[in-house]
Amino acid sequence: MVENDVKDLGLADDGRLRVEWADRQMPVLTRIRERFEKEKPLDGVTIAACLHVTTETANLMRTLKAAGADVALCASNPLSTQDATAAALVGAYEIPVYAIHGVDDAGYYSHIKAVLDRKPKITMDDGGDLVTMLHQHRQDQLPEIIGGTEETTTGVIRLRSMEANGVLGYPVISINDADTKHLFDNRYGTGQSAMDGIIRATNVLLAGKTVVVCGYGMCGRGVASRAKGMGADVVVTEIDPTRALEAAMDGYRVLPGRDAATQGDIFITVTGNKHVLRAEHFELMKDGAILANAGHFDIEINLAELRSMANDVTSVRPEVEEYSLAGDRRVYVLSEGRLVNLAAAEGHPAAVMDMSFANQALSCEWLARTHGSLENRVYDVPEDIDKEVARLKLETMGVRIDELTNEQETYLAAWEEGT
Numbered sequence: 001m002v003e004n005d006v007k008d009l010g011l012a013d014d015g016r017l018r019v020e021w022a023d024r025q026m027p028v029l030t031r032i033r034e035r036f037e038k039e040k041p042l043d044g045v046t047i048a049a050c051l052h053v054t055t056e057t058a059n060l061m062r063t064l065k066a067a068g069a070d071v072a073l074c075a076s077n078p079l080s081t082q083d084a085t086a087a088a089l090v091g092a093y094e095i096p097v098y099a100i101h102g103v104d105d106a107g108y109y110s111h112i113k114a115v116l117d118r119k120p121k122i123t124m125d126d127g128g129d130l131v132t133m134l135h136q137h138r139q140d141q142l143p144e145i146i147g148g149t150e151e152t153t154t155g156v157i158r159l160r161s162m163e164a165n166g167v168l169g170y171p172v173i174s175i176n177d178a179d180t181k182h183l184f185d186n187r188y189g190t191g192q193s194a195m196d197g198i199i200r201a202t203n204v205l206l207a208g209k210t211v212v213v214c215g216y217g218m219c220g221r222g223v224a225s226r227a228k229g230m231g232a233d234v235v236v237t238e239i240d241p242t243r244a245l246e247a248a249m250d251g252y253r254v255l256p257g258r259d260a261a262t263q264g265d266i267f268i269t270v271t272g273n274k275h276v277l278r279a280e281h282f283e284l285m286k287d288g289a290i291l292a293n294a295g296h297f298d299i300e301i302n303l304a305e306l307r308s309m310a311n312d313v314t315s316v317r318p319e320v321e322e323y324s325l326a327g328d329r330r331v332y333v334l335s336e337g338r339l340v341n342l343a344a345a346e347g348h349p350a351a352v353m354d355m356s357f358a359n360q361a362l363s364c365e366w367l368a369r370t371h372g373s374l375e376n377r378v379y380d381v382p383e384d385i386d387k388e389v390a391r392l393k394l395e396t397m398g399v400r401i402d403e404l405t406n407e408q409e410t411y412l413a414a415w416e417e418g419t
């Protein structure tokens with residue numbers, strides 16, 4: 001048995017069936033895995049991955065292993081781990097996993113340390129906790145690392161700040177900035193899975209409700225459009241004038257947070273910033289307001305302030321805590337303010353993670369090939385990889401597109417032709 005710290009290896013059979021189910025929706029990754037099996041582009045490369053331990057991630061881990069990598073996985077969030085998936089990775093696929101759903105902070109960080117103990121050459125992160133641990137406590141390991149990948153907006157923001165401060169110790173590829181990642185995973189993935197989490201946790205009817213979406217980045221757009229599609233009256237709050245304008249022209253009401261606070265039935269934060277919902281908003285909210293976060297960290301809702309305002313806090317359903325406030329008002333917080341789509345549901349559907357994780361797999365292969373020639377900065381996914389993922393996804397969906405004619409190519413390359 002490979003090394004592990006998982007909840008119950010007895011869940012491995014159930015987990016394997018779930019992993020295989022997800023794999024059926026991940027044809028691009030499957031194709032990459034089949035090629036990797038033959039070519040072994042990551043032969044002998046140790047990879048430490050810190051990702052949400054889901055069935056989709058399991059299929060990425062299988063793909064890296066098929067490429068010859070020595071891969072180990074820990075969780076990037078204490079509440080997103082699927083214990084059956086973790087068990088299957090260990091029991092059925094012989095991949096070391098350190099992840100238990102609901103683990104405390106000490107356990108969470110000890111799991112990150114466990115994957116770093118394997119002396120990785122490549123790191124794979126979602127949110128930046130592994131990279132931060134390396135730079136703060138394992139600087140001696142930095143020279144051994146040829147590069148890393150980062151999955152999400154929040155992690156990329158942290159990496160860019162490290163780069164700007166001259167402390168980034170190795171090159172990292174921003175998977176998030178690939179078109180085939182953020183235009184799909186962030187928008188359609190978060191859009192669907194956030195609604196899924198809220199519905200599973202509360203079984204609330206969306207039609208006729210006022211849903212306040214805080215933040216109109218790619219994730220916010222997805223959430224707003226799905227809420228609108230389910231019959232909600234959608235209000236958007238923003239701090240960026242261009243995004244606010246887009247939201248207004250996309251047909252949403254745009255309001256300052258305090259105005260939105262008085263109107264919302266359901267609030268969903270997707271900003272990547274801290275304390276987006278705080279005391280000044282809680283005190284204006286209606287009785288029965290539901291608060292959920294779909295941003296990476298559990299900082300967007302100021303729970304400490306909410307707790308200090310509450311007369312009582314009780315658990316009323318799995319994933320739902322009731323805060324009793326002044327004026328006979330009750331406010332409900334889902335999944336302790338952690339990522340509702342992963343804590344209360346299963347994260348983004350496999351068909352969209354197919355593209356994100358195809359970028360991850362191909363970027364690892366690219367990193368292994370370019371070994372030594374990169375600087376310590378944040379890189380985009382190479383354009384040919386991004387386009388290849390789009391091309392493969394279309395092919396697996398049976399969607400065909402046109403090609404430029406020779407005449408059109410010449411026209412695009414010329415500047416002389418006008419009216």
Ligand code: ADE
Binds near residue numbers: 052054057348349350
């Ligand atoms: N992030 C969001 N959804 C995810 C999923 N299903 N698997 C891994 N990471 C995710």
